[in-house]
Amino acid sequence: MYAQSQHARSIEMAWAAPQYSREYVNIAGRSLIAEEGSITLDERNNALEVINNWRSSHSFPLQCLKMALTKRAKKIDSKAIIAQRLKRLPSIDAKLKQHADWMKLTQMQDIGGCRAILRSVRSVEKLVTLYKEATAKSPKRGHQFHHENDYIAHPKDDGYRSYHLVYRYRTVGKKNKAYGGLKVEIQIRTSLQHAWATAVETVATFTGQALKSRGGDEYWKRFFALMGSAIAMRERKPLVPNTPTSRYELVRELRELTTTLNVETVLEAWRISVQEITMKHVTKDTVAFLLYLDPEKRKVKFNSYTLAEMPRASVEYLEWEKEIELHVVPGAQAVLVSVSSLQSLRRAYPNYYLDTSAFVEALRYAIRPLRISADPRQGRLF
Numbered sequence: 001m002y003a004q005s006q007h008a009r010s011i012e013m014a015w016a017a018p019q020y021s022r023e024y025v026n027i028a029g030r031s032l033i034a035e036e037g038s039i040t041l042d043e044r045n046n047a048l049e050v051i052n053n054w055r056s057s058h059s060f061p062l063q064c065l066k067m068a069l070t071k072r073a074k075k076i077d078s079k080a081i082i083a084q085r086l087k088r089l090p091s092i093d094a095k096l097k098q099h100a101d102w103m104k105l106t107q108m109q110d111i112g113g114c115r116a117i118l119r120s121v122r123s124v125e126k127l128v129t130l131y132k133e134a135t136a137k138s139p140k141r142g143h144q145f146h147h148e149n150d151y152i153a154h155p156k157d158d159g160y161r162s163y164h165l166v167y168r169y170r171t172v173g174k175k176n177k178a179y180g181g182l183k184v185e186i187q188i189r190t191s192l193q194h195a196w197a198t199a200v201e202t203v204a205t206f207t208g209q210a211l212k213s214r215g216g217d218e219y220w221k222r223f224f225a226l227m228g229s230a231i232a233m234r235e236r237k238p239l240v241p242n243t244p245t246s247r248y249e250l251v252r253e254l255r256e257l258t259t260t261l262n263v264e265t266v267l268e269a270w271r272i273s274v275q276e277i278t279m280k281h282v283t284k285d286t287v288a289f290l291l292y293l294d295p296e297k298r299k300v301k302f303n304s305y306t307l308a309e310m311p312r313a314s315v316e317y318l319e320w321e322k323e324i325e326l327h328v329v330p331g332a333q334a335v336l337v338s339v340s341s342l343q344s345l346r347r348a349y350p351n352y353y354l355d356t357s358a359f360v361e362a363l364r365y366a367i368r369p370l371r372i373s374a375d376p377r378q379g380r381l382f
Contacts, residue, residue, distance in 0.1 A: 014310040016056035017178040022106045025054045029105030032089075033096045048089075048318060054105065055086050056314040058112030058182055061169035062086070063338075065143060065184045066114040072130050073116040073188075077123045083348035084114040085337050089321040109146070109166045110185035117194045117348065121152070121235045124188050128163055131186075144168040146183060152193075152232075155240045158221060159196065159228020162189040192231045192362055199267065199359035200224055201351035205331055206270060206295050223257040227359075230254060230366035255367045263363065270298065270354040288338040290317055291352045295331040300352055 020028075031039055031047035039047075066084045073080040087110060096103060118124050135145045146166040155161045165186040169179045189197070203220060229243040229250055244250040258264065285306040290313055292301045305313040313336060320334040337349055346353055 014307050015060040016053060016311065016314060017060075018057045018182075019053050020050050025050060025106050026104040028054075029092075029096055032093055032105075033100060048322065051089070051092065051105065052314060052318045055092075055111055057179065058086060058184065059310065059314075060176065061143075061179050061182045062112035062114060062184050064169065065167060065186065066338075068142075069114050069116055069186055073118065073127055076126045076130070077118045077120075079119065080123075081117040081348050082114065083117075083337060084112070085335060085349075086317075087111050087113065088333065088335055089318075090324065090333070109183045111183070113185045113187060115187040115189070115194075115348065117189055117191055119191055121190055121237060124152070124163055124190055127188050128165070131165055142170070143184075144170045152237055155228055155232060155238060157225065157241050159225040159240045160200075161193045161196070161228055161232060161237075161240075162187050164188075190235065191358065192235065195350075195356075195358040195362055196224070196227060196231055198349070198351040199227075199356050202267065202270060202354055202356050205293065205333060205351070206266075219257060219261055223254070223261060223263065226250060226254045226257065227363065227366065231362060234362075234365070251367055258363065258367060264360055267354075267356040267360055271356050288313055288336060290320070290336050291334065291349070292320055293333045293352050294329055296329060298354070 018025075028047040028050035031043060032051060034044075062084050066082065070082045073082060087108075092105070092108070092111070095108060096105065116127060118127065131145075134142065139145070144167060146168050148166070149164040151160055151162050151164065165188070167184055167186065169176075169182045169184065171177065171180060203224075204216065207217065207220070225240050225243055228240040232239050233247060233250070239245060244253060282304065283306075286304045287307050288305045288310065290303045290305070293299075294301070303313070303316060317334065317336045323329075324332050324334060333352070335349070335352060337352075346355060350356065350358070
């Protein structure tokens with residue numbers, strides 16, 4: 001895989017490998033969500049080190065699956081956006097708490113995740129078919145298919161829609177045996193579905209609401225469920241459960257909540273206020289960015305890393321997350337992302353730049369004037 005050179009050796013050194021048993025990792029996961037005061041500070045810090053190693057160990061399998069995703073997605077949509085990320089510590093914490101009755105940290109399927117954003121539902125379906133055909137043709141070659149979740153055919157109650165494929169990393173040689181069995185989640189979605197998802201994260205960041213884990217204000221939750229259906233209707237796919245099946249009723253309720261929550265004004269204000277990264281911060285060797293979102297100042301600060309600097313990126317990621325846990329900056333978030341270009345970074349992770357313009361445009365499209373037919377339940381858009 002690598003040429004025998006100094007550059008190759010630096011690449012090999014860049015990938016973290018699991019240092020702890022799965023049992024120990026699961027113990028660390030339980031410590032993460034333990035009640036305050038039930039463990040010592042040293043025990044918690046030790047747990048965080050174990051979790052960080054487990055998370056960092058997914059970087060190599062993630063990179064491998066992302067390369068395959070890029071190749072396949074670009075065949076179908078030359079303008080497809082591909083990105084990858086390691087799951088943030090607060091997200092790991094929230095998911096373990098949400099499923100505390102059964103989930104262990106080593107069972108979590110999306111510690112490492114990569115994403116393809118395509119321009120149409122048809123393109124999403126073609127890409128999913130490519131993956132299924134490859135698995136059916138050679139089930140024992142390549143990475144091991146684990147399971148899938150079709151949230152486009154079966155949207156979540158909160159309005160989330162996307163297609164998920166989960167694979168276990170598999171290698172035939174001994175060289176990368178340490179990564180065997182580590183899971184990576186592939187998300188395949190349309191640009192409209194992505195605009196919805198990132199708007200949810202942006203609102204959650206600035207309102208302090210756990211919208212992604214079924215918490216938060218009922219009005220905002222209802223608004224996003226309705227917008228999920230509005231986008232599904234536009235894409236001619238199944239609607240979100242418990243939302244109006246009549247276009248007329250859907251638009252009427254969506255308009256009311258848009259006005260009540262002042263959605264357009266709020267989202268536009270956040271988008272305009274944010275600091276932007278410019279191309280001068282990127283060199284040909286840059287492979288990753290560590291982003292830190294400060295909601296109070298409405299700014300993003302960041303560090304960039306070369307491949308050889310990735311071990312330092314992992315350490316600094318954990319340091320920032322520890323600071324976030326102390327609530328030094330209320331609502332702050334950190335994420336380590338790897339993308340092919342700065343433009344892709346802003347398009348793939350617009351919530352970290354408060355770039356909700358695509359969502360606002362979709363909202364305006366959804367609530368534009370209706371032409372009312374004889375039966376108002378069959379109202380059609382201009």
